[in-house]
Amino acid sequence: MPFAADSSANCKSACLNNCSCNAYVYNSTGCSLWFGDLLNIQQLDNGGDELYIRVASSEVSSSKKESIRRPVTVGAIAGTLALLGLVLVGIWIWGKRGSVEISNAVEGSLVAFTYRDLKIASKCFSEILGSGAFGSVFKGVLPDSTLIAVKKLQGITQGEKQFRAEVSTIGTIQHVNLVRLRGFCCEGNKRLLVYDYMENRSLNSHLLRKDDSKVALDWKTRYNIALGTARGLAYLHEECRDCIIHCDIKPENILLDVNFVPKVADFGLAKLLGREFSRVLTTMRGTRGYLAPEWISGVAITAKADVYSYGMMLFEIISGRRNSQKFEDGKTEYFPTWAATKVAEGADVLSILDNQLEGNADTEELTRTFRAACWCIQDDEVHRPTMGQVVQILEGFLEARPPPIPRSLQLIMEGEETYISS
Structure with a gap:
């Protein structure tokens, strides 16, 4: 509806001072105010006029906050990812230096440990669990806190290829009443087997x-x-x-x-x-x-x-x-x-x-x-x-x-x- 106003500022003031006013337009013909739903804006005589729509102040402040929050959030995510990457790299480097490295698997069931791996896990083979005809057994702990039994074999004269083949066969044998073989080590003349640790011993x-x-x-x-x-x-x-x-x-x-x-x-x-x-x-x-x-x-x-x-x-x-x-x-x-x-x-x-x-x-x-x-x-x-x-x-x-x-x-x-x- 037309309203008497001699300037754009007065037209804006007139709309803001009326709680039923939803929008206004000020042009050469004067000031026009809209009340209720904006269904009749096509009634504007001149095309290209600027229509000012009234919105709640909370929406204006929320919009401003959102525009500020977006770059801040993106920056925080990027920083978090960068920090996480550094942590993962640090863990990987630590694992390479001081823990057991999970290396090549044999037929998808056994882990090929390095001798250094098992030496670290068993604290230089310091805790003996027992000894017998085939060698001595030592207690060990993997990086994930899993307890293992490491057997250092004696009298093995087989070459590496044959030893791996025989160990691979043993590794496929699974039964609830058989000790599970986890992995092995074959370096030079060193031959070791890694088993599940049995809490109640023999x-x-x-x-x-x-x-x-x-x-x-x-x-x-x-x-x-x-x-x-x-x-x-x-x-x-x-x-x-x-x-x-x-x-x-x-x-x-x-x-x-x-x-x-x-x-x-x-x-x-x-x-x-x-x-x-x-x-x-x-x-x-x-x-x-x-x-x-x-x-x-x-x-x-x-x-x-x-x-x-x-x-x-x-x-x-x-x-x-x-x-x-x-x-x-x-x-x-x-x-x-x-x-x-x-x-x-x-x-x-x-x-x-x-x-x-x-x-x-x-x-x-x-x-x-x-x-x-x-x-x-x-x-x-x-x-x-x-x-x-x-x-x-x-x-x-x-x-x-x-x-x-x-x-x-x-x-x-x-x-x-x-x-x-x-």
Whole structure:
């Protein structure tokens, strides 16, 4: 609507002083004010006139602030990204200098560590976890705080290409009752393997407790360890593409995780050592320990050699001590012989159980375990069950009749120990 005003300033003032005014135009014809919706601006007589629209002061200040905020925000983002880039570069440089560098993977499963990597992770191999026929094992920590066990192999004469091939094969073997191989190191004559760390160490450390603070393993835990170990060996013997014979089954090579789940360690290492394995045998305790009679007789070694060793270990799980024990008077007690004789004479199977358990065991499970042990240590490997059958016996799906006392045990009872110690 037209309004009397003699200047653009007065026209603007007239609109601002009326709260219903939404816009104004001042031109040669005078001052025009708009009220309500701006639907009739086409009524302007002259084209090209400037239309002034009234807006809230908050919108004007917000617009100004936004125009200022945009360059400030862009600058802040750019600065943050630059700082983040510097931090990432710093972390990368630190990692290259003082932590384990994750290098080439073998078949997508194993990590090839440098010797320097493992030396740093293990603090110069300062904390030893154990040692055996194949080498010593040390505790280590990766940069992400993952605990590892680093085994420094001894007696490896294979070239790098063959070693990598053998290690690659071991790395593809995965089972809940086998220790997982994480990686390896192959530099010059240095050969190392990197495994998952087992919180509860070896079965041996619990059966022969040097630390009085450790509580004796209850029967259920022992039974589950025996069953889990049998499953792991059955997998190696019967489910892998090529049968893998462990050759060194004993409590030291059965590791326990945080939940006491058993993991067979050092599988596949006999093949890595190749011809050097005969030298390794001299470090073992002989037939009275875990070696099957065929090791001495020169017969070809089969998976049944592991079955024999496993059976000997079962006796130690039952008794909670070494099979062979010397007393102060010089006499030696051989537990498998004593236990087999006692049960054959009709004694309660609980009488052969570790005294520390005070008879707290499932009699049926104990009987199955004892019979499985006796069948596993038969002199003739033909009479020994497979590890798959051992699993079925322990699970109760395959009934094991009372076993005969092996001839080797009878010789011990008769005092004819030449056969055993030769």
